[in-house]
Amino acid sequence: xxxxxxxxxxxxxxxxxxxxxxxxxxxxxxxxxxxxxxxxxxxxxxxxxxxxxxxxxxxxxxxxxxxxxxxxxxxxxxxxxxxxxxxxxxxxxxxxxxxxxxxxxxxxxxxxx
Amino acid sequence: xxxxxxxxxxxxxxxxxxxxxxxxxxxxxxxxxxxxxxxxxxxxxxxxxxxxxxxxxxxxxxxxxxxxxxxxxxxxxxxxxxxxxxxxxxxxxxxxxxxxxxxxxxxxxxxxxxxxx
Numbered sequence: 001x002x003x004x005x006x007x008x009x010x011x012x013x014x015x016x017x018x019x020x021x022x023x024x025x026x027x028x029x030x031x032x033x034x035x036x037x038x039x040x041x042x043x044x045x046x047x048x049x050x051x052x053x054x055x056x057x058x059x060x061x062x063x064x065x066x067x068x069x070x071x072x073x074x075x076x077x078x079x080x081x082x083x084x085x086x087x088x089x090x091x092x093x094x095x096x097x098x099x100x101x102x103x104x105x106x107x108x109x110x111x112x113x
Numbered sequence: 114x115x116x117x118x119x120x121x122x123x124x125x126x127x128x129x130x131x132x133x134x135x136x137x138x139x140x141x142x143x144x145x146x147x148x149x150x151x152x153x154x155x156x157x158x159x160x161x162x163x164x165x166x167x168x169x170x171x172x173x174x175x176x177x178x179x180x181x182x183x184x185x186x187x188x189x190x191x192x193x194x195x196x197x198x199x200x201x202x203x204x205x206x207x208x209x210x211x212x213x214x215x216x217x218x219x220x221x222x223x224x225x226x227x228x229x230x
Contacts, residue, residue, distance in 0.1 A: 031215055042220030050215050094216040100146045100208040104158040
């Protein structure tokens with residue numbers, strides 16, 4: 001089945017530690033996105049990539065980094081500079097023909113130990 | 114910058130009844146897209162319905178329909194014949210037509226819909 005796979009489902013970070021969230025898609029979509037979801041807030045865009053080896057900052061990129069070495073993969077690293085990383089992280093993909101239709105993964109819940 | 118406001122944090126509807134979720138947005142643009150996304154307990158977001166701003170006709174998808182009032186910048190979602198499976202968080206979202214091929218969406222804070230027997 002085509003879709004977006006996020007792993008792990010739950011992740012715990014220690015103080016000062018970098019952690020990486022995985023996002024893989026087999027939909028052959030060019031664009032991929034990372035959103036952060038906090039309780040009582042909507043989704044906020046962290047980073048997005050429209051093509052391999054290129055990505056742009058979203059609204060809340062500070063403390064995060066990404067890479068796009070393959071079309072299928074768009075990992076997100078939460079660095080130690082992100083002081084409030086506890087949140088639910090959603091990865092998504094899209095194609096231009098479906099203006100605004102995002103295909104989402106099932107998310108990763110990140111918590112701080 | 115565009116903003117999306119959902120003023121109803123929670124709503125409740127009885128099974129088989131109709132419920133309307135409200136959304137307002139602020140933009141200076143004339144061409145854009147609006148969406149309603151559903152987030153069930155599984156937390157995987159699903160597109161419910163989409164509206165292009167240049168279309169006057171309100172979008173419908175089976176039991177889901179919208180009331181798009183461009184001048185008032187209002188975009189409400191009506192769910193008819195509500196079912197237990199409709200219980201979820203519903204997010205209103207905005208996409209500028211100027212973002213090229215990237216689907217950068219601005220989301221509201223969501224409305225939690227409960228469906229009771």
